Amino acid sequence: MNAVVPLSALLDARQVWRGRALEVPSGDQPTGWRALDAVLPAGGWPEAALSEILLPVDGVGELRLVLPTLARLTQGQRNVVIVSPPYALCVAGWRQQGINMRRVEIVDAGEKDVLWATEQCLRSGSCAAVLAWPHHADDRALRRLQVAAVTGQALAFVFRDRSHLSNASPAALRLELEAPPRPQIWVRKCRGGAVPAQAIPLPRSVH
Amino acid sequence: MSWACINLPHLAMDGILRRRPTDEPLVLVDGPVNARTIVSVNETARAAGLYVGQRLSAAQALLSQFEVIPYDRESVDRWHTFLAAVAYRYSSEVSLLPHAIVLEVSKSMGLFGPWPRLESMLRADFTDLGFRHRMAAAPTAHAAHVLTMVSDGLAVLSTGALRNALQRVPIIKSDLPGHAKSALPNMGIRTLGQVLALPRDGLRRRFGAELLASLDRLTGDLPSGLGLYRPPDTFDLRIELLHEVENQSALIFPVRRMVDDLAAYLAGRDGGVQRFLLRLEHREGRFTDVPVGLLASERDGALLFEFARGRLEHVTLPEPVLAIRLIARDLPAFVPAGRDLFDERPANALPIEQLRERLRARLGDSAVYRLGSTQDPRPERAQREATQDEVPIEAHPRPTWLLRRPVPLRGGEPIILAGPERLETGWWDEGEVCRDYYVIETSLGQEAWAFCAPDEQTGWMIHGWFA
Numbered sequence: 001m002n003a004v005v006p007l008s009a010l011l012d013a014r015q016v017w018r019g020r021a022l023e024v025p026s027g028d029q030p031t032g033w034r035a036l037d038a039v040l041p042a043g044g045w046p047e048a049a050l051s052e053i054l055l056p057v058d059g060v061g062e063l064r065l066v067l068p069t070l071a072r073l074t075q076g077q078r079n080v081v082i083v084s085p086p087y088a089l090c091v092a093g094w095r096q097q098g099i100n101m102r103r104v105e106i107v108d109a110g111e112k113d114v115l116w117a118t119e120q121c122l123r124s125g126s127c128a129a130v131l132a133w134p135h136h137a138d139d140r141a142l143r144r145l146q147v148a149a150v151t152g153q154a155l156a157f158v159f160r161d162r163s164h165l166s167n168a169s170p171a172a173l174r175l176e177l178e179a180p181p182r183p184q185i186w187v188r189k190c191r192g193g194a195v196p197a198q199a200i201p202l203p204r205s206v207h
Numbered sequence: 208m209s210w211a212c213i214n215l216p217h218l219a220m221d222g223i224l225r226r227r228p229t230d231e232p233l234v235l236v237d238g239p240v241n242a243r244t245i246v247s248v249n250e251t252a253r254a255a256g257l258y259v260g261q262r263l264s265a266a267q268a269l270l271s272q273f274e275v276i277p278y279d280r281e282s283v284d285r286w287h288t289f290l291a292a293v294a295y296r297y298s299s300e301v302s303l304l305p306h307a308i309v310l311e312v313s314k315s316m317g318l319f320g321p322w323p324r325l326e327s328m329l330r331a332d333f334t335d336l337g338f339r340h341r342m343a344a345a346p347t348a349h350a351a352h353v354l355t356m357v358s359d360g361l362a363v364l365s366t367g368a369l370r371n372a373l374q375r376v377p378i379i380k381s382d383l384p385g386h387a388k389s390a391l392p393n394m395g396i397r398t399l400g401q402v403l404a405l406p407r408d409g410l411r412r413r414f415g416a417e418l419l420a421s422l423d424r425l426t427g428d429l430p431s432g433l434g435l436y437r438p439p440d441t442f443d444l445r446i447e448l449l450h451e452v453e454n455q456s457a458l459i460f461p462v463r464r465m466v467d468d469l470a471a472y473l474a475g476r477d478g479g480v481q482r483f484l485l486r487l488e489h490r491e492g493r494f495t496d497v498p499v500g501l502l503a504s505e506r507d508g509a510l511l512f513e514f515a516r517g518r519l520e521h522v523t524l525p526e527p528v529l530a531i532r533l534i535a536r537d538l539p540a541f542v543p544a545g546r547d548l549f550d551e552r553p554a555n556a557l558p559i560e561q562l563r564e565r566l567r568a569r570l571g572d573s574a575v576y577r578l579g580s581t582q583d584p585r586p587e588r589a590q591r592e593a594t595q596d597e598v599p600i601e602a603h604p605r606p607t608w609l610l611r612r613p614v615p616l617r618g619g620e621p622i623i624l625a626g627p628e629r630l631e632t633g634w635w636d637e638g639e640v641c642r643d644y645y646v647i648e649t650s651l652g653q654e655a656w657a658f659c660a661p662d663e664q665t666g667w668m669i670h671g672w673f674a
Contacts, residue, residue, distance in 0.1 A: 056651075057651050057652075057653060058608070058653070058672055058674060059608065059653035059654060059655060059672030059673065059674045060651075060652055060653055060654075060674070061654070061673075061674065062674050063607045063608070063674040064607070064673070064674065067607070079559050085608075086608070087608035087609060087610055087611070087671075087672065088590075088608070088609045088610070088611055089578055089590075089607070089608070089609065090586070090590070090605055090606050090607055090608060090609035090671055091578045091579065091580050091589065091590040092580060092586075092589055092590070092600070092601040092605035093604075093605035093606045093607040093608075093609075093671070093673070094607060095580065095600050095601070096600055096601060096604070096605055097607070101577065101578060101579055101580075102577065102579075104577060104578070105559070105563065105575060105576075105577060106575070106576055106577065106578060107566055107570065107574060107575050108570065108573075108574045108575075108576075109566075109570050109574065110570070113569065113570055116569070117566055117569075117570065120562065120565060120566060121562060121566075123557075124556060124557040124559070124561075124562040125556030125557060126556045126557055126558055126559040126562055127559070127562070152556070179651060179652025179653065180650075180651065180652040181652075182652075183652065204624070204654065204673075
């Protein structure tokens with residue numbers, strides 16, 4: 001066949017399928033931590049999805065990880081709901097981080113109602129972010145939260161013990177916090193990208 | 208002026224049927240005990256040959272099984288005023304006529320659209336509430352009422368057309384004074400047109416000024432002279448259940464009806480409700496109260512029902528329920544939530560206020576709150592449930608988690624990252640504290656906010672986490 005066929009004719013006739021690069025999830029929910037944003041595929045938190053944060057023990061920087069995001073959202077007059085926090089919120093500390101406390105709703109739910117309340121908040125569509133500390137959340141419960149986050153277009157953060165790392169999770173992003181010798185973050189799963197091999201250091205709150 | 212009349216021919220029967228739909232034959236009876244007469248029948252009873260005006264004994268001879276309920280004048284009046292409150296939504300001039308409601312609609316048409324549209328809105332409201340009705344519009348209230356007696360859906364919108372429309376109305380269907388109504392047909396005068404054509408002097412001599420006045424009110428030469436209805440400032444509705452109810456699930460249906468009525472009443476009044484009471488009445492005057500409180504005033508029927516059901520589900524009935532009463536006294540103005548034109552939230556988003564109500568209904572009244580700062584420097588009292596944030600931001604480092612009570616530090620010796628910050632205050636109110644606060648790092652790598660006695664740096668008590 002010697003006929004010269006212009007490429008554009010082939011394309012116009014739809015005989016050639018053009019491949020595309022895999023869709024990179026786009027998002028504009030930066031975590032506020034530049035080193036972390038750089039390694040996450042969406043350049044920040046996965047939008048309208050569940051993020052799981054696994055910790056060895058309370059008080060190793062789990063809130064520090066999300067506070068810049070919460071500060072950005074509450075200052076934009078978006079609502080943030082905290083479901084069954086393990087301790088009382090220290091208002092002075094939160095305000096130092098730039099949080100507008102008028103936009104923070106605290107919900108005290110019993111152990112059995114934590115997942116229900118979290119799902120209601122996520123599904124409502126009126127909350128920009130929901131933080132929850134469920135004690136007994138299995139794969140199915142987390143999947144419900146993930147679906148609710150999609151429905152309500154909200155950021156869902158679930159804080160759990162590190163021992164759950166070995167169990168599979170439907171979360172779009174799983175971060176593990178490690179304390180000694182110095183606080184750092186391991187990305188254990190991130191939808192739409194490869195898991196970085198290195199840990200990301202998490203700066204202290206007080207220098 | 209134009210008036211709409213809603214005639215409610217089956218007010219008593221509909222009031223019963225709407226809370227208990229039944230296909231069994233059912234009649235309402237009235238009159239002395241030894242001569243009970245049927246005053247209303249439902250479709251099944253009518254099909255079986257029972258009719259209004261029949262003696263109860265005659266009915267019992269026709270049909271062996273049917274339900275007999277005594278006609279309750281008070282409940283009919285209650286439904287009548289309730290429906291007036293519903294109509295009040297469409298006009299500020301609402302009056303009550305026997306078994307009918309009239310409302311002035313010439314101004315309402317400016318807001319709701321021309322009469323056909325307004326008529327369909329009114330019909331939809333009354334049909335939803337379960338009341339059969341006939342409707343007509345005319346330049347005077349009494350004419351509209353008379354037109355509903357002859358047919359349904361007549362609309363006469365000019366005075367000239369009104370005379371024509373009244374021409375053929377039979378005297379017995381009109382609302383002329385009683386003696387004239389019975390005497391005129393006997394004289395061979397059978398329609399309103401014939402009466403209107405008679406000389407006025409003669410009519411006055413024979414029947415008195417009362418007949419002329421009512422004819423003038425009919426044609427609009429005299430003002431209608433009806434007292435205007437004013438909606439009451441409290442809502443109080445009581446429904447007697449037809450049998451004793453022992454579990455909550457059987458209460459759901461009547462409660463739903465009652466809450467819908469409350470919503471219709473609120474819409475008519477352009478108000479909301481902040482709290483209401485469901486009173487479950489038992490035998491011998493005992494009752495169980497189920498209060499339903501909301502954070503902000505609401506008036507959406509589905510929403511109110513959801514909260515009422517949430518509260519009702521938590522109630523254990525001590526004994527069977529005979530009647531339910533819904534009392535709403537706290538009826539503040541309803542302020543619809545403003546929404547931003549460029550709001551980024553999904554279109555079907557539930558407003559945050561409604562979300563809070565839903566959570567409160569299941570988790571308890573105090574389960575949803577916001578925190579704000581106070582002026583007190585003591586960490587235990589530096590915050591409370593509030594929405595104000597007028598206090599300046601603390602200059603010294605403060606943790607993000609505050610322990611409800613301080614706990615001693617276990618494990619190895621901590622590293623001091625910052626401090627001390629001395630807090631010495633509260634000597635005036637028995638809550639004296641004198642502590643040195645430090646930011647420390649524990650052997651597990653946690654950053655803690657801890658205190659010890661002044662100048663000691665031992666005996667650490669952890670009071671918060673820099674999480």
